[in-house]
Amino acid sequence: MERIVYLDHNASAPIRPQSAEAMASACALTGNASSVHRYGRLVRQAVEDAREEVAAMVGASPAGIVFTSGGTEANNLAIRGAGRLRVLVSAVEHPSVLRAGADLEIVPVDDDGVIDLQALASLLEDETGPALVSLMLANNETGVVQPVAAAVEIAHRHGALVHCDAVQAAGKIPVDMMALGLDYLSLSAHKICGPAGTGALAVADGAPLAGVAFGGGQERGRRAGTENLPGIAGFGVAARLARTALEEFAGLARWRDGLERRILDLAPAVRIFGAASERLPNTSCFALPGMAGETQVMALDLAGVAVSAGSACSSGKIAISHVLEAMGVDKAMAVCAIRVSLGWTSTENDIETFIRTWTAVRATADAAVRAAAAA
Amino acid sequence: MAYSKKLLDHYENPRNIGSLDKNDDGVGTGLVGAPACGDVMKLQIKVGEDGIIEDAKFKTFGCGSAIASSSLITEWVKGKSIDDAAEIKNSEIAQHLALPPVKIHCSVLAEDAIKAAVSDYKVKQGAGEKKIKAAE
Amino acid sequence: MGKNTNKGGNGAAKPRWNKNSPLYLDYQATTPTDPRVVEAMAPYWTEKFGNPHSRNHHFGWEAEEAVAKARAQVASLIGANAKEVIFTSGATESNNLALKGVGLFYKEKKNHIITCLTEHKCVLDTCRHLEQDGFEVTYLPVRKNGLIDLRDLQAAFTESTSLVSIMGVNNEIGVIQPLKEIGALCRQRKIFFHTDCAQAIGKIPLDVEDMNIDLMSISGHKTYGPMGIGALYVRRRPRVRLVAMINGGGQERGMRSGTLPSPLCVGLGAACAIAEKEMGAETERLRLLRDRFYEAITRRLTEVYLNGDLEHRIPGNLNFSFAFVEGEGLMMGVKELAVSSGSACTSASLEPSYVLRALGVDVELAHTSLRIGFGRFTSMEDVDFAVERIAGEVERLREMSPLWEMAQEGIDLKSIEWADH
Numbered sequence: 001m002e003r004i005v006y007l008d009h010n011a012s013a014p015i016r017p018q019s020a021e022a023m024a025s026a027c028a029l030t031g032n033a034s035s036v037h038r039y040g041r042l043v044r045q046a047v048e049d050a051r052e053e054v055a056a057m058v059g060a061s062p063a064g065i066v067f068t069s070g071g072t073e074a075n076n077l078a079i080r081g082a083g084r085l086r087v088l089v090s091a092v093e094h095p096s097v098l099r100a101g102a103d104l105e106i107v108p109v110d111d112d113g114v115i116d117l118q119a120l121a122s123l124l125e126d127e128t129g130p131a132l133v134s135l136m137l138a139n140n141e142t143g144v145v146q147p148v149a150a151a152v153e154i155a156h157r158h159g160a161l162v163h164c165d166a167v168q169a170a171g172k173i174p175v176d177m178m179a180l181g182l183d184y185l186s187l188s189a190h191k192i193c194g195p196a197g198t199g200a201l202a203v204a205d206g207a208p209l210a211g212v213a214f215g216g217g218q219e220r221g222r223r224a225g226t227e228n229l230p231g232i233a234g235f236g237v238a239a240r241l242a243r244t245a246l247e248e249f250a251g252l253a254r255w256r257d258g259l260e261r262r263i264l265d266l267a268p269a270v271r272i273f274g275a276a277s278e279r280l281p282n283t284s285c286f287a288l289p290g291m292a293g294e295t296q297v298m299a300l301d302l303a304g305v306a307v308s309a310g311s312a313c314s315s316g317k318i319a320i321s322h323v324l325e326a327m328g329v330d331k332a333m334a335v336c337a338i339r340v341s342l343g344w345t346s347t348e349n350d351i352e353t354f355i356r357t358w359t360a361v362r363a364t365a366d367a368a369v370r371a372a373a374a375a
Numbered sequence: 376m377a378y379s380k381k382l383l384d385h386y387e388n389p390r391n392i393g394s395l396d397k398n399d400d401g402v403g404t405g406l407v408g409a410p411a412c413g414d415v416m417k418l419q420i421k422v423g424e425d426g427i428i429e430d431a432k433f434k435t436f437g438c439g440s441a442i443a444s445s446s447l448i449t450e451w452v453k454g455k456s457i458d459d460a461a462e463i464k465n466s467e468i469a470q471h472l473a474l475p476p477v478k479i480h481c482s483v484l485a486e487d488a489i490k491a492a493v494s495d496y497k498v499k500q501g502a503g504e505k506k507i508k509a510a511e
Numbered sequence: 512m513g514k515n516t517n518k519g520g521n522g523a524a525k526p527r528w529n530k531n532s533p534l535y536l537d538y539q540a541t542t543p544t545d546p547r548v549v550e551a552m553a554p555y556w557t558e559k560f561g562n563p564h565s566r567n568h569h570f571g572w573e574a575e576e577a578v579a580k581a582r583a584q585v586a587s588l589i590g591a592n593a594k595e596v597i598f599t600s601g602a603t604e605s606n607n608l609a610l611k612g613v614g615l616f617y618k619e620k621k622n623h624i625i626t627c628l629t630e631h632k633c634v635l636d637t638c639r640h641l642e643q644d645g646f647e648v649t650y651l652p653v654r655k656n657g658l659i660d661l662r663d664l665q666a667a668f669t670e671s672t673s674l675v676s677i678m679g680v681n682n683e684i685g686v687i688q689p690l691k692e693i694g695a696l697c698r699q700r701k702i703f704f705h706t707d708c709a710q711a712i713g714k715i716p717l718d719v720e721d722m723n724i725d726l727m728s729i730s731g732h733k734t735y736g737p738m739g740i741g742a743l744y745v746r747r748r749p750r751v752r753l754v755a756m757i758n759g760g761g762q763e764r765g766m767r768s769g770t771l772p773s774p775l776c777v778g779l780g781a782a783c784a785i786a787e788k789e790m791g792a793e794t795e796r797l798r799l800l801r802d803r804f805y806e807a808i809t810r811r812l813t814e815v816y817l818n819g820d821l822e823h824r825i826p827g828n829l830n831f832s833f834a835f836v837e838g839e840g841l842m843m844g845v846k847e848l849a850v851s852s853g854s855a856c857t858s859a860s861l862e863p864s865y866v867l868r869a870l871g872v873d874v875e876l877a878h879t880s881l882r883i884g885f886g887r888f889t890s891m892e893d894v895d896f897a898v899e900r901i902a903g904e905v906e907r908l909r910e911m912s913p914l915w916e917m918a919q920e921g922i923d924l925k926s927i928e929w930a931d932h
Contacts, residue, residue: 099758226732439840
């Protein structure tokens with residue numbers, strides 16, 4: 001296992017041992033949080049403790065935290081539960097936002113991947129009904145950070161509610177829901193080094209939310225289903241650790257930047273997407289024209305380095321990234337993109353291994369191209 | 376929803392369980408609540424000639440809070456005059472036992488029970504009737 | 512804390528259970544995760560942490576393979592093809608997806624759904640929302656034993672019926688509905704049959720082919736698997752189509768988006784595999800425990816009524832009304848036991864169980880009910896201890912009960928005019 005260098009933290013971040021331990025002890029605690037006997041009450045307490053940790057990580061109120069099965073469910077819940085007729089989303093949102101409703105209105109982004117606030121404002125000026133704006137805090141593919149506070153300012157001026165998909169941003173950069181003035185914020189546990197299968201939607205005081213799944217009235221009637229105690233307990237611990245590890249995480253930018261410099265030195269034709277924008281400190285998405293992303297990723301994997309081409313959520317379909325497309329990247333370039341994302345298990349040595357391996361992969365590809373040309 | 380120590384003590388070691396002879400003229404009986412609602416309380420007082428409650432007994436069908444509320448009120452009324460006993464407020468019981476909000480109705484039931492017992496006693500003595508007539 | 516293994520049953524006189532570590536007898540609320548399941552999941556939390564949808568590297572493939580194996584394990588337990596199993600966050604989501612997903616997909620042609628009064632809250636609640644959206648819903652009554660009458664079902668069918676949703680096993684009273692017969696009737700009429708099998712899976716043999724089941728909801732944590740995971744079986748031939756409730760990356764054949772939690776999938780798969788292997792023997796073992804409990808408690812106490820059929824019932828459930836003793840008070844008394852009065856989802860409220868009311872149990876008796884759930888880690892000594900504690904407490908509380916006293920005096924409680932409180 002040590003042989004493999006994992007540089008795909010944006011797809012799924014390895015769980016922190018403390019979070020795994022919290023889950024293990026929660027597993028030993030048998031109980032349904034709705035039961036009134038002793039075990040039920042212990043479970044309820046554990047759920048409430050985790051709720052506070054998760055709220056603290058993103059500056060939300062604990063009462064506003066609705067636990068879900070993950071980021072996708074949280075995004076769906078916000079967009080449908082807000083009950084607004086118009087939904088405006090940026091072109092680079094995660095598919096779970098883009099497909100959460102019919103008739104979504106798309107707000108374009110510029111070449112650097114940043115939302116066009118002007119366009120947002122003019123769309124909102126068409127007063128055809130109360131709107132919801134959904135804008136991610138940071139993009140999963142490029143790491144580009146959106147001007148959410150500015151967007152909230154514009155949206156609120158037009159009476160719109162704002163949802164923010166902070167699945168990729170949480171635990172990587174400071175997130176403060178109240179300071180940003182957000183109405184809704186989505187989170188995923190496995191992206192903040194917690195367990196897969198748990199997420200949350202943070203709802204601001206007074207923001208409307210109609211439940212989407214119906215049943216036992218859990219989560220104040222906003223999300224039915226027995227609370228996933230081990231998952232929630234693990235999420236709580238991961239949230240606490242994420243909050244304290246932000247500075248350390250910011251330090252990854254040094255390695256990421258070094259990696260990009262060296263790649264550019266090796267191959268000046270490389271294009272780094274979103275480089276001119278504020279980005280997550282751990283993410284690099286780049287393309288070398290002529291070298292298909294898919295091929296690179298496969299070759300890197302054989303050499304023991306795990307990265308990704310485009311988003312992991314596209315279920316194996318080889319499609320052009322909608323994110324790069326929205327940034328005006330042409331198809332030939334977009335198919336060559338790969339994403340390298342660092343995290344808490346990354347070491348400086350991983351960067352070395354990546355550079356060494358990528359150089360070799362590129363040399364092989366070049367040789368193949370030359371051989372083909374010669375033949 | 377953890378219960379207070381006092382409540383648990385009254386539930387586990389209830390005071391004054393039992394019955395008094397309901398046909399005795401010196402005994403007042405209050406039977407309140409309904410089985411369909413999940414609570415029935417029977418509270419009896421034995422009143423001396425001086426109008427002081429000498430003994431009190433209860434039987435309760437209900438949750439732990441209902442049992443504790445009735446146990447507590449039998450303790451409180453002993454030695455009190457019937458008029459003072461009828462003045463006990465449910466809020467005092469709720470506060471003493473630290474009843475959770477969903478259980479406040481148990482203390483209301485206890486208050487109703489003592490009032491009903493006092494009223495039954497007065498009716499038996501003929502005092503109740505006379506007073507009502509005078510008031511009219 | 513909360514460990515309920517049957518180890519350490521040394522037969523010593525001093526009971527192992529006390530109020531700080533009560534004996535767990537609430538297996539219908541949730542089950543302990545089987546240690547073998549925990550063990551199967553462990554590597555997928557830590558070193559094998561990949562995203563199963565990452566198609567380009569080792570970590571992704573490893574997770575994907577594990578998910579595929581789990582899917583096959585779930586499918587095998589119910590006689591399905593692995594392709595027909597989609598993972599969800601639990602039975603509540605599965606039930607929501609089955610009812611709303613199928614209902615909405617066929618709404619233009621057919622807008623009538625048949626279910627039953629004793630279904631789980633999440634089925635009833637979803638049906639109520641569908642009614643608000645213009646659906647017609649028939650809620651079938653149940654007989655005194657808790658089972659539906661097939662003639663009622665037949666009478667309820669209309670030209671516009673798209674879906675019948677009847678649970679496999681009831682969560683409060685453990686009765687088993689006649690799934691095979693219901694499935695046959697539905698198939699005859701070309702109506703889809705959904706069954707909430709959260710309480711049935713691993714407890715009774717289920718076969719989607721033999722029973723003509725088109726959709727089946729499955730829960731992880733009710734069958735010794737992890738919380739936060741469930742599944743929905745969706746038949747491919749004849750094909751059942753549904754509108755997805757959670758959209759996004761198009762995972763689970765587009766029916767349920769979201770990154771699959773591979774460790775939880777592995778846990779559910781392992782739980783199903785264990786159930787498949789051990790169900791037969793375990794059923795027999797639990798039946799012995801159940802019979803011992805039933806005989807001992809009815810021998811010791813009078814005026815004890817079993818709610819729901821005894822024969823068509825999983826062996827891990829007993830639900831009694833202990834007349835003249837209020838259920839919540841009783842539950843508080845037996846603090847060395849973790850049992851439930853009413854179902855866990857509603858037990859925080861004071862309403863008597865709607866399930867018992869649907870059986871025609873008097874509201875007075877419904878207030879005196881207690882659900883006792885046995886399972887994999889319950890031992891014979893546990894049963895003896897529970898009987899002793901419950902019987903002792905019922906006797907104590909009856910001595911304290913004015914209703915018991917009146918009944919002993921021969922007063923008919925129904926003849927009394929009770930003040931509404």
